[in-house]
Amino acid sequence: MRHLFLMRHAKAKKASGDMADHQRPLRKRGRREAAAMAVPLRRWQALEGELHVSDATRTQETFVEVAEQLSEFSLAERARFDEALYTFDGQALLAWLKTLPDEADKVLVIGHNPALLELADWLCGGAPDDLATGGVLHLTLADTPWHSVAQLSAELADSLSPEQASHAFFKRRAPEPPDLGKADLRHRICELLAHQCRMVRALEPGVIAGVDPEFLHQYRVNLRRSRAIGESVLATAEKPAGKKTPGHKKLPGLKKRLKRLKRRAQATSDLRDLDVFLESLDTTPPPLSPRSRLALQRWLHARHQTHHEALCQELNEPEYDDEMLDWQRYLTSKTFRKGLGRLSSGRIETVLAERILSHDHDLAAIDSESNDEAFHDLRKSVKRIRYLAELEPKRHRDFLAGLKRRQTLLGDFQDLCTRQVWINAFASDARNAPRRKEECDAWRAALQKEKLALREEIVALEPLAS
Known part of the structure; x- marks a missing residue:
């Protein structure tokens, strides 16, 4: 040929x-x-x-x-x-x-x-x-x-x-973000979700091309933000205490569509983790011999290719296109806009306070010996708090700024855990290379020390409600 x-x-x-x-x-x-x-x-x-x-x-x-x-x-x-x-x-x-x-x-x-x-x-x-x-x-x-x-x-x-x-060139022609300077709460949510939907569709060709990992990162971010905003809307749409009508009854169809977004975002998780790991090999060379390092890169690239091909297959399926078109139509539907009309700043503050209280309770319950999952749950709770506070960014500007270090620490901890998982898998594949397994064991031990230091920093964080 x-x-x-x-x-x-x-x-x-x-x-x-x-x-x-x-x-x-x-x-x-x-x-x-x-x-x-x-x-x-x-x-x-x-x-x-x-x-x-x-x-x-x-x-x-x-x-x-x-x-x-x-x-x-x-x-x-x-x-x-x-x-x-x-x-x-x-x-x-x-x-x-x-x-x-x-x-x-x-x-x-x-x-x-x-x-x-x-x-x-x-x-x-x-x-x-x-x-x-x-x-x-x-x-x-x-x-x-x-x-x-x-x-x-x-x-x-x-x-x-x-x-x-190149994502840098894509940004020149990317969908323009909406001007939300004077927008009320309902308009803000509608415009944010519509813009994120446009961004997801616009990023798809770059994700499929698979050259610049920033496409996948932004694609994933927009899917996850859309889901987080939707979940915040469901939480805040509930009536005050004493009235039992749940938020999903006032916004029929939203919960089902958010599950679809979650599934699509989850399909990118391993691929994104591989991107981050591969980038880290350039910025922070691993404590491996040149031969083992080359073997690791080839091993990671092979898995990256497999995951990328699987994601591209999903993106090219008619079901995916149908789901995204359905989500786009739903955001402009009367059902959704009517449901948003019941939201209020007061209700957002109530739910935000509940989430902060729950986060502080979980933070107080962990120590440096707690299992990794407890720290991952803490990271998820911070993200839910942030997305809810971002519905009214001017009101929560200082609060959002204070969340950055907390989220960075928890994100770094998550990255170290993910890195250990891939190293374990690589070492398991090195059955006939005992020297390589020894190097991986030493590397994991070094990462474990970094994790312990991060654990202590996280445990020492002040409650958000303080």
């Missing part, structure tokens, strides 16, 4: 003065776009074959930015800069393609639109309507000579834009 990668040059400056189109350089944004595509090109193995670049300034600079990100591969020595690729005509590009040698199984072309899209459409008929600057199309073809390539003989295997590869 042959692989053809068609990459459009990154964002370039407009021609000015006597500058010809051929001489247009990249903008600063264009250089960042090209750099962001280096990792996915490497993952796609697009740089392992022939590298063909238009001799225009903007395409050459696009290649240079990619090559500089992957300096260990010496890409510049293999690149061919061809004036024939400075074309905007798909048929001219096709004629060039047919001159490729038969031994070229993988080919990367960095060129120009509309020629790239016209060629892709001729080859597979399923090309997208647009190819963003810095974007790449991956086409697969049968293992036949290039000179005999036929119309509709290829398949579009994948496509990627800088906005899908």
Whole structure:
């Protein structure tokens, strides 16, 4: 099978003065776009074959930015800069393609639109309507000579834009957050949930691409915040003491939908934990030998790939799309908006006080010898308190600021526990490497000391109601 990668040059400056189109350089944004595509090109193995670049300034600079990100591969020595690729005509590009040698199984072309899209459409008929600057199309073809390539003989295997590869670029076009400066409580909740729903849908392509872990993190955050706000609404929708009608009766259907959000967020847990663990290996190298460290990275990446494939399969299922569309419709329904009309600041304060009292009771009940689960439950209670207080952020500004250290400590403790779980699993797989198991045992012992120090800090925290 042959692989053809068609990459459009990154964002370039407009021609000015006597500058010809051929001489247009990249903008600063264009250089960042090209750099962001280096990792996915490497993952796609697009740089392992022939590298063909238009001799225009903007395409050459696009290649240079990619090559500089992957300096260990010496890409510049293999690149061919061809004036024939400075074309905007798909048929001219096709004629060039047919001159490729038969031994070229993988080919990367960095060129120009509309020629790239016209060629892709001729080859597979399923090309997208647009190819963003810095974007790449991956086409697969049968293992036949290039000179005999036929119309509709290829398949579009994948496509990627800088906005899908880099969360930093995604943010430029992300849904705008609502202006809630003068919003009343009901309007605030409606707008927050609607915005988070839009963010979840907008983040999905980046999650599926799996290049930048920040997409998954933000996707997970928006799902969990939506669920937390919904649960806070249910808690505060209940009538005052003495009246037994529960909140879910006033907001029919909400509880069921929140369970769906919880399930979708839980599906990201292991993958997110793996992202955090892999990032920590770069910032804090583990106390392992180089060989064991390399084995650990490969082991973690293999599990990351498995979990990512499973998540992508879920996101591509019709059931997932139906659930998200249903959630979106529910947020604009009369049932939901009518139920929100019964909320009040007073009721929020009552429920918030109850949650704080419960948290303080749990905090007083633990000590440095308590099991890990007690500390995890404490972390969950802090998050529920925070999300409830955030329904009225101006009123609780100082209180929310004071929660940050508490939540950070509990989050760090959770990360250490998760890290130990993955180390245990890795060590269990190292049956024929006793030295590796010894190293993992020593590492776990070191993490246990860090956990003990965190336990003592957490136990020493003041009650929230003090």
